[in-house]
Structure formats: structure tokens, C-alpha cells
Amino acid sequence: MFPHEPPTTECGARGPLLHLDPATRSGVVFRLKCVQGHVGAITRMVEEEQSYCVDVLLQLRAVQGALSRVNTMVLRSHLKEYVTTAGFRGDVAHTVDELVDVLKYRA
Amino acid sequence: MFPHEPPTTECGARGPLLHLDPATRSGVVFRLKCVQGHVGAITRMVEEEQSYCVDVLLQLRAVQGALSRVNTMVLRSHLKEYVTTAGFRGDVAHTVDELVDVLKYRA
């Protein structure tokens, strides 16, 4: 399903759910749909002979910026709903390792 | 057309074409189509209640990595076909300014 499968955590199996309040969830879905349309438009730019490399690079940068904003929205929810309560659950070490790993190469 | 319209250069108007050899062009198009499918899959993950924030962050990171690789492919072509010949054309200052601007916030 994913052409560039990243290293996975075992958390999917461990079962914590996605903690996104409804407003964040719908905001993330909306932005991802915009990103999808934008990537389609860049694909058509590249297929045409008439477009200019620097314009393609600028559009790629805009998409990367949009994905960074989605990343920040999901990260904020994860911190608020899951990381700040790790002390209660008693899985501080695992929660921190997992988050540091996902932030390590953050664009 | 683009929801997150970036600052544009006047180059589209100035008319230099996209200098991508056929192999690079088809590689870029293929990867952008993969990215589009991948973003659709992440959208479905977020819509489902069962997925975990960290898995969403990992998938977003994978897409950002894929876009960085596309960026590098287009940049390499632009350097090879356009920047290294600016001395012949006599538009060194413009070519450099434009490229430095697009690289400034490179993810």
C-alpha cells in the first residue's frame, strides 16, 4: 500500500488509538486532500514541456510546507493527549523513545 | 489551482523551459504518482479511529522523504542544464538569486 514503507513501530499492534479531537481530525483530512490535489497539479506541470524547473521546485516546497503544518497538527495532538499523560500510565521510556525517533529526521 | 500558492518568480513568463531528460522526467512523474497515492492512504488512516498518531507521523515523514528525493532530482537537472551554462547566457546574477531563494527553506 505504501510505496516508501518507513520503519514501523510495534505500536500499531500495541493498540493506542489516534487521539485527534474532531476539529483537528477534519483539519488534517482537509489539508491532506489539498496536498493530494497539489501533487497532482505538479505532476501535470512536469509532464508538460512548457514548465520551468524553478517553478516546479517552488511548488514542491509549498507542498513540503503544507505537510510540515499537518505534521505539527498531529504532533500537537499526540503531545497533548498521549505524551503528557505518560507519567500516569507508567510508560515514559517507551513514549519518549518512540517520539524522539519520529522527530529525529523531521523536515 | 494551488491551495498554497508560493511566491512566484517571473521566470514562467520569461520562458525558460523545463530541462529534464526523458528518464528524469518519467522518474519524477512516477514518484509524484506514488506520493499522491501515499497521501490518500494517510488520509484514510486519519479518518479511521483505529490508527495511532505516531504511525501517522511516520507515514508523513516517509512522504516528506519521497518529496525531498523528487526535489533533488529536479534540482540536479536544473543545475546541469541551466545553472552551469549561465556564464554563456550572461544571466549569472538572476540565475543565482532565483536558485538561492528556492533553496533557502529547503526541507
Add this chain to the structure above:
Amino acid sequence: MFPHEPPTTECGARGPLLHLDPATRSGVVFRLKCVQGHVGAITRMVEEEQSYCVDVLLQLRAVQGALSRVNTMVLRSHLKEYVTTAGFRGDVAHTVDELVDVLKYRA
């Protein structure tokens, strides 16, 4: 004191202390001293007529990588000692806002 003073949080005034265990603290100090020496060496490279731009760029990248590793060490401590216990202290919103802000433009 700092030539490029960043936006400050009011937290310095609020008084939470640096939570770094002794091993992390001495690791961070050691790496920062290496970075300082490395930056001095790059300065001398630039002052000399004999060095090559790409070598300077490679050395700058190495220093930026070393600073990213220091950043990750401090971030890991902050998450472990302060963020995961925000639920106990009852300052989840403030802790999350502050951390998201500092991560926003993470290199």
C-alpha cells in the same frame, strides 16, 4: 550576550530548572565544546585563501549535524523529565504550546 537573540519564553522567569541527568549534561557540554572548536577551525579555513567553498559547506554541515544531535539529547531529557509529567502538574496546555513552538523550525 547572544548576537541572534531568539524569541524568549517566559519560562526562564517561571523558574523550571534544567532537567538533565549528570551523564547527559556532561555529554552535551563535551559536544558543545567540540562544536566551538570546529567553528573556530572553519573560521580559519575561510580566512585562508587556499580552501575550497565545497569543503567549507561540508564542514558547516558537519557542525549543523553535531548541533542537531545536541538538540536531540536536550529534547529527550525535556520530554522524559518534564513533558511526560505535565499531567501530574496540570500545565499540559502551556507545556505543549512551548514545545511545539520550539520544534516548529527544527533543523
Add this chain to the structure above:
Amino acid sequence: MFPHEPPTTECGARGPLLHLDPATRSGVVFRLKCVQGHVGAITRMVEEEQSYCVDVLLQLRAVQGALSRVNTMVLRSHLKEYVTTAGFRGDVAHTVDELVDVLKYRA
């Protein structure tokens, strides 16, 4: 000399000189000296018990920003004086490979 020796190019040996006009060179040297002082100040922050992790992260981010600006200054000179004239010299492929490599993980 460098604690975190990056992969080197053979260009140092090949002998192209650093192409920095006097104003850029002195600007780069000035900024690197500021960075060096700033890193020393962060080291002292970490050595003290009284400082707060988020303030350390903000200072590290400020230094990383300053280094990015130095990077851009050197990159601009390299493009202007060396890359745009590669067509004349006939070493396009080498010049491009070398630059793409150094930009690949640009922070």
C-alpha cells in the same frame, strides 16, 4: 582537528580556491565568530543548574539559524563564482554531483 569529520571530496586536493569576495569573506568570518561566542554561552547555560531546557533548545535553534545563513552566503558565492562557469571549464558533471551531494542533507 575536526571531531565530526564529514565525508570529504577530493576537491581540496584538486585545488579550486575559495571564491569569496572580500565583503562576503569578512561577513562570514564575523558571523562564525558570533556563533563561536554563542555556543560558549550555551555551554555555560547547560553547566548551570538554573537554566531551563526549552531556553537551551531556543538558543540551539538560534545558532542553527545563524549557521544556515552562513551556509547560504558561502553557497551563493560558490554558485556565482564556480557553478555558473562550469560550462566554460567543461566540468559540469563533477561540479553538479559535488554540489548536489553537499545540499542533500541541508538543514
